[in-house]
Amino acid sequence: MLPFFGRTSILWAMFSSSAFWVIGVAHVLGIAGAAMLGQRSIRRGLAVGALAPAVAALWAIGRLLQDDAANDPIVSELTWVSGLDLSLRFQLDALATMMTVLVSGIGAMVFVYAIGYFGPKAKGGGRFSASLLAFSTSMLGLVWADSVWTLFIFWELTSVTSFLLVGHKNTDGAVLAAARRALMITGGGGLALLAGLLVLARESGTTVLSDLGPVAGTPAVWAAVLILLGAATKSAQLPFHVWLPGAMAAPTPVSAYLHSATMVKAGVLLVAVVGSSFADVTTWKALGMAFGTASMIWGAVGALRHRDAKLILAWGTISQLGLLITLLSIGTGKAIFAGISLLFAHALFKAALFLVVGEIDIRTGTREIDELHGLARSMPITFGVAVLAGLSMAGVPPLLGFTAKEAAIEAVLGTSGWERWPALIGVIGGAVLTVAYTLRFLLTVFGSTPAPHADLRDDDAPAVADTRVAPRRLAMTVPAVILSGLGLLGYIFIGAVNSIVGPAATELNEKSSVYELIAWPGIKLAFVISMLVVASGAVLGVLASRHTQAAPQPLGADGADRFLDGTLRMARHITYRVQHGSLPVYVATMGATAALAASPFLFALEADHLVLWDTPIQAVLALGVIGAAIMGAFVNSRLGAALTLGAVGLGVSGLFVVHGAPDLVLTQLLVETIVVVGFVVGLGHLGQRFPRSSNIWRNVRLGVAALGGIAVMAALAAASANPSGQPPIADVTEAAVEIGGGNNVVNVVLTDVRGLDTLGEVVVLATVALGILALANARVSGPSDTSGGSAESNGVASDPKGVTT
């Protein structure tokens, strides 16, 4: 009977997996700390924000070193409603541990980098640091999630927090439009994902991700399509990729973190985690490969066409994500292994490249490749980082990207059946283009030859000169050096990388356990292909760096924005029509709807069930109520109407008394009291009589009122004449004393049995009250009292002092 040590309590869970929860709590505390400290100085906020991810990364590395990750996964569950499988469930297995290293490790480095990026005087430090750590926390939750609910919650949290980060510069309309576009596309995909996960959970009979079994049949196809839609929107796959280039409006640390290593990987990870369930669903593989190969090619083409260095990387990310999605949806042991290896390598080199571009942006003031020349001389360390990371991306030895790409080509060569050729063409084509855009990026940015565009200018001389650069900032250099250096170290110590990605891939597909990354494969088919790819890509890249064309128009982005604007316009139009502001019309509409809804019961009424009254007092009271109601409809003065309504209320409470319901009586009387006072207060501002209205409108209202009254009465009579079983009053009375510890059944029902309903209702009440307050205050800031009747039509009072509150 120790409540704190119950098996399902949070505290027990904390003891059983203390480090796990400590890290979670540290993140949450870190968010608060970063928000507070960052307010004063962005550097302090970022420094505090870096702590929790750094601890998480070190802890995850420790687990990897001790081989705990694969052998002893941490499982932690926090149940909410056990009957519905509603729980927060986390599992820290080998894959999740690897992702933790990436998410938190790169996260900590991005925090450090941001200190250099923003400079000491930047504004909004608290908001930025807190949002960045909140994103990092959501991403950790996402990679740890082991139930469909948990996954979905953190999935959406990453969408929301990334919206805040992309829209950090919230005074720029274009930035906000880009942030909104990203949110709408990823959020819409999130809805598809939820539907897909629901179908999947239902089909395989569990909500626990690690227990998901194979599914088949039509529902499985639906689930596959919906989940892939979610993954494709998040991972910026064609045609949903349009949000990613726009999101480059974010500060570069954000892009480096979200759009290389973490958020866009969420879709990839999802495909990997649920992929095994869809092993027998052809649609899964076909659609996944369609998304993947199309994005691989189109993304690489986009990277070759753009002239903004950051956009080049963004389009390259689309392409790389396509490759990952392709490999993971193929789903063989070899492909899964290659996919996970590439995911690891990609996180390292792409983050490093983004950091390079951010540093160039800060130190030269531009990201346009036409305006950048000869940075190899003026920024030698940055140049080294860019070469290491870029060649890793291109798949050149001796770098980690090379072995990962070897594995990918091997995996695709190893497939059989229809998927072999599309995958082969996609992977090899994408790889050639990748080499090309990497080389173009390196040559145009760092090379001393002026970019071709510059030749067309009138004043050649200043353009040919090397771009002037500001002094180096240590905080920006160190993370980039570490990340790109890891690409080289990973190749040298290939065994260490194998011990990370191997168990992670095995987690997804048991057949992956036999594969490992090989530093030097020897002259094999895959190696030959790889070298041909590098050679042809290099030729293409050199040609492209000399070739000139204008930056392409963002076609899809416009479409997405137009769609969104159209939706908003339509919503405004409908709102304008429906919310016209006339109280009588609202009431008449509601009455008519009620009458319509209740009218079917008119035919369900059976006369022999009806009794006129139990005691004659009921008849007297009912006559009083009816009489007062009819009077209320015809009385001309406002005060008279209020009084008749009061009479109706009192009569009804009298009926409650007869039925022996003291709680209802009490509440009814109190409500009547308040309403009467409210009327008195309100009538002070209005005329004594109702304004005249046309006869037709008056008759319509009368008709609606009469029909509504009769129909609702008939519905109640019909419902009470056909009870579905005995009323559970005896059970409830007993339960009230036993469970609720009270003799007043009504109150126990309200606070205990249906306590959640009450909770919801009082929150609704509070929300309504806040709405009233807001309206009361808003009226003053509106167009003011030009029309005398407006107070009557919306029932809101003016509030001269409200402006200041």
Add this chain to the structure above:
Amino acid sequence: MIAPSSPMVRTGIQVATPLAVVVGIYLLFAGHNNPGGGFAAGLVFGAIVVLRSVADIQQPSRARELMAFGVLLVVIVAAAPLLWGDLVLDQAVVSTKVPLLGKVKSGSALPFDIGVTAIVVGLVMSLLDGLGQTGRGTDLDASDDRTEVAA
């Protein structure tokens, strides 16, 4: 604004205030075993707030804070059982001996009801604010009255 100058009304409301407060508190505590409860208590408190405002004795303030307190309280009471591994809104019943009163039995329903009360009082205050009766916008729409009189 009705007859704020009437001494009868003012005095009557002054006298009624403590009585209403006692009745409200009684309803709040009695609710578990007898007619009453948080909603009824909130309405009683609300009624007296409205009356005092109408008679210009005291204008209500801090409706927002009151509602925030109420919502916070009900949410805490609802979520607290999770810490013990129980379900949301699980009841805890405590009985203790209090001097003068003897044995008192109470449950977590009481703080829940107090939260409900606070929200209801806050709601009534906001309604009052919405109707322009908080002494801030009393001469609202004088032109409206004129047009009505002319008509």
